[in-house]
Amino acid sequence: MDLTQARETWVGYEFDTAEFTVTRERVLEYCAGCQEIDPRFTDPSHPDFQAPPTFVAQYVGTRTLPEGFPRFGVRGFDAGKAVHCYAPVRPGDRITARSRIHDLYEKTGRSGAMFFIVHRMEFRNQRAELVAVVDWRMVQQGAEA
Amino acid sequence: MILDLHNHSVLSDDGRARAEGYCRWIRARELALDGFVLTEHRQFDRTSDYRALEDETGLLILKGSEVETDYGHCLLFGVNPDLEAAFDFARVDLPLELVVREAERCGAVAVPCHPGRPRVGLCAHYRERGPVPGVAIVETLSGGSREGEQGDALQLAEAFGYAGVGGSDAHIVSHIGRCATEFEQRIANEDELVSALRAHSFRAVSWI
Numbered sequence: 437m438d439l440t441q442a443r444e445t446w447v448g449y450e451f452d453t454a455e456f457t458v459t460r461e462r463v464l465e466y467c468a469g470c471q472e473i474d475p476r477f478t479d480p481s482h483p484d485f486q487a488p489p490t491f492v493a494q495y496v497g498t499r500t501l502p503e504g505f506p507r508f509g510v511r512g513f514d515a516g517k518a519v520h521c522y523a524p525v526r527p528g529d530r531i532t533a534r535s536r537i538h539d540l541y542e543k544t545g546r547s548g549a550m551f552f553i554v555h556r557m558e559f560r561n562q563r564a565e566l567v568a569v570v571d572w573r574m575v576q577q578g579a580e581a
Numbered sequence: 582m583i584l585d586l587h588n589h590s591v592l593s594d595d596g597r598a599r600a601e602g603y604c605r606w607i608r609a610r611e612l613a614l615d616g617f618v619l620t621e622h623r624q625f626d627r628t629s630d631y632r633a634l635e636d637e638t639g640l641l642i643l644k645g646s647e648v649e650t651d652y653g654h655c656l657l658f659g660v661n662p663d664l665e666a667a668f669d670f671a672r673v674d675l676p677l678e679l680v681v682r683e684a685e686r687c688g689a690v691a692v693p694c695h696p697g698r699p700r701v702g703l704c705a706h707y708r709e710r711g712p713v714p715g716v717a718i719v720e721t722l723s724g725g726s727r728e729g730e731q732g733d734a735l736q737l738a739e740a741f742g743y744a745g746v747g748g749s750d751a752h753i754v755s756h757i758g759r760c761a762t763e764f765e766q767r768i769a770n771e772d773e774l775v776s777a778l779r780a781h782s783f784r785a786v787s788w789i
Contacts, residue, residue, distance in 0.1 A: 541594070543622065544649050544673050546699050552594065573594070 437506045439551070443540050451502035452535035456495055460527040463487045466494065486524040492559050492568045493517045497535045500555065500574075505537075508551035508576040515552065515573035523567045530562040538571060550577045582768055583786065584641065585617040585761040587656060587694060587720060587748025592629070593622040595752055600631055602754040604638040612758040613788075616641025618658065618748075618774070623648060623671045625660045643771050646670060652677035652693065652706040652713055656720065656748070659689035659775035681715035690778045692746060694720040696737050697730030704733045712741060718778060721745030722785040724759030746778075747785035760787045 460480055467478045467488060477488040538556035542549060555572040589596035607614050631642040646657040648670050667683035668675055684691035696703035696719050721734045738745045747760035765782040768774050777783060
């Protein structure tokens with residue numbers, strides 16, 4: 437499948453929903469892992485205690501890519517996540533994450549041609565407020581098997 | 582006047598800097614830049630308006646593009662609607678000869694960048710397939726170059742009689758101002774940048 441056809445077929449396709457409950461322990465573990473020091477994120481007694489901005493990036497859904505999604509190469513690697521925050525995430529929040537293919541594009545670099553798959557997870561809380569959007573870029577490259 | 586001709590903002594998929602961040606860094610570090618060009622990957626940014634930021638910071642902020650061709654990546658300066666209509670900026674296999682020719686026809690300038698870089702620079706492709714007609718300027722000094730790549734770029738420019746510009750290829754704020762281009766005259770907009778490039782009244786400079 438060429439990229440143009442793949443874009444027409446897959447960009448915008450929603451393929452997964454997952455739910456998470458944010459706990460104080462999970463927030464504190466995450467802060468410890470990041471060596472976070474801001475008391476707004478590390479001190480549960482802080483009046484504005486909340487999860488740090490990148491907290492939701494740890495969540496993964498039940499699928500990485502949709503069923504039947506084409507391969508664009510034999511090798512792959514994680515090209516990172518961009519986190520856009522819109523509202524605080526706090527312990528007790530019930531978060532619903534919806535995943536879709538946000539973009540497909542190709543580029544060239546030192547290592548040759550690369551196909552980028554942008555998996556977007558949109559996180560909403562129990563009040564349906566958008567709290568964060570995470571764009572996860574995955575690269576595939578190399579001739580197809 | 583010194584301009585850093587090759588930088589990316591968050592509008593590029595791999596850019597992590599905003600124009601405001603570049604300006605703050607330039608002023609905080611007292612870099613010898615009078616301005617910079619944002620050359621977003623595979624697109625031209627028609628919408629951003631940096632005039633207020635220019636007034637606030639006293640820096641010139643121009644817009645160009647970096648497209649991908651069969652001979653590697655290529656900067657475009659003086660992008661206008663005619664050039665945008667000439668080919669699809671998003672493609673990664675644009676013929677460089679077409680890009681150079683259409684830039685010339687539309688009143689813009691095409692500058693192959695980081696020529697020493699494997700796969701996406703001019704040097705490797707020239708060794709395999711020979712030179713491309715119409716190329717007159719290359720980015721001889723690139724802030725994104727690795728060991729040996731700068732030397733290859735300078736040798737290529739000398740061998741083919743190309744003029745050389747400098748650009749940082751910055752994707753984060755702290756990388757701006759590593760390489761730049763010093764012009765003999767004042768430049769206030771994209772048209773004047775094109776004129777200065779076409780006049781070859783510049784030299785590449787580096788601080789790395």
